[in-house]
Amino acid sequence: MDGRLGSAAMRRLILAIWLLSVAACAEFRQAPGVVAHPTTDWRQVATESDRKRLREWRTSFVDALKAARAAGHAADIAREGPLLDPDAALGGERIPNGTYRCRVIKLGAKSQGLLNYIAYPAFTCRIRQQGQLQGFAKVGGSQRQVGLVFPGDALRQVFLGTLVLGDEQRAMQYGIDADRDVAGYVERIGPNRWGLLMPQPHFESMSDVLELVPSA
Numbered sequence: 397m398d399g400r401l402g403s404a405a406m407r408r409l410i411l412a413i414w415l416l417s418v419a420a421c422a423e424f425r426q427a428p429g430v431v432a433h434p435t436t437d438w439r440q441v442a443t444e445s446d447r448k449r450l451r452e453w454r455t456s457f458v459d460a461l462k463a464a465r466a467a468g469h470a471a472d473i474a475r476e477g478p479l480l481d482p483d484a485a486l487g488g489e490r491i492p493n494g495t496y497r498c499r500v501i502k503l504g505a506k507s508q509g510l511l512n513y514i515a516y517p518a519f520t521c522r523i524r525q526q527g528q529l530q531g532f533a534k535v536g537g538s539q540r541q542v543g544l545v546f547p548g549d550a551l552r553q554v555f556l557g558t559l560v561l562g563d564e565q566r567a568m569q570y571g572i573d574a575d576r577d578v579a580g581y582v583e584r585i586g587p588n589r590w591g592l593l594m595p596q597p598h599f600e601s602m603s604d605v606l607e608l609v610p611s612a
Contacts, residue, residue: 430543430557431570436528438546438554443571446556446579449596453581456595457482460504460602467512476501478585479607485583487551491530491590496521496608498534498592504602521608532557532592534606539599541578541592541606542567552581555592559599574598582608 431441442450449456461480464473478484480501498521502514519536523545530545532555543557558576560567570577580594590608597604 430567434527434529434544436547438548438556441546441556441570442554442579443574443577445574446577449579450554450581453593453595454482457503457593457603463504463602464513469513472513472515476607479589479591479605481585484585484591485551485581486585488584490547490553491523491545491582491584491608492610493523493525493530495611496523496590497611498606498608500537500539501605501607502601502603503605506597506600506602510600520611521606538562540567541594543570543578545582548581552583555580555582555594580604 433441435441439447461473461482473480480503497518499518500516502511502516505512516537519534521532521534524531526544531543532545533542534540538561540560541555541557542560543555546554546556548554555578556570557578558567558570558573559578568576575598578594578597580592582590582592585591588610592606592608594604594606596602
């Protein structure tokens with residue numbers, strides 16, 4: 397094959413790859429958000445793994461708190477009040493749409509060498525109406541939850557979504573990569589104070605708790 401033919405073949409290959417990438421992006425943008433087929437019934441969306449995590453949320457939370465207290469963080473836990481109380485949910489209303497100050501607390505080390513308690517500074521989270529559901533997105537930080545908030549029971553709503561890491565610009569769709577899937581409960585724990593409890597996250601900790609306070 398001469399040089400001109402080689403260059404032409406290379407150009408065709410590059411064009412084909414570009415067309416495929418454009419098609420993939422178009423398909424992603426046309427999808428109705430992180431959850432490909434949203435419905436008001438979260439059980440029709442949740443993976444079996446996440447159903448299990450949600451069923452076992454209280455055990456996971458209590459075990460994570462025990463690990464953190466054993467590591468010397470009893471005072472830190474007490475300082476957070478209802479945010480780190482498994483029985484603090486007040487119910488009564490869904491979380492309002494709006495902009496929130498949100499901060500994550502990680503409880504219980506998933507493996508040796510990791511911290512049993514770490515509280516991160518506040519970032520920004522946004523909740524917006526998305527059809528019959530609410531869309532949730534943590535805007536800043538190296539780990540950003542993005543997904544949907546579903547109706548739950550009298551005490552809690554259900555969150556299903558994925559984790560965006562580092563400098564990634566887009567969230568992958570829920571259910572594609574189990575390690576990125578996030579499941580949790582949104583609960584009201586006081587006047588203008590909410591918590592998103594995420595049991596058994598796949599990275600670092602035994603339970604993650606995200607505090608949500610409306611921005612002034």
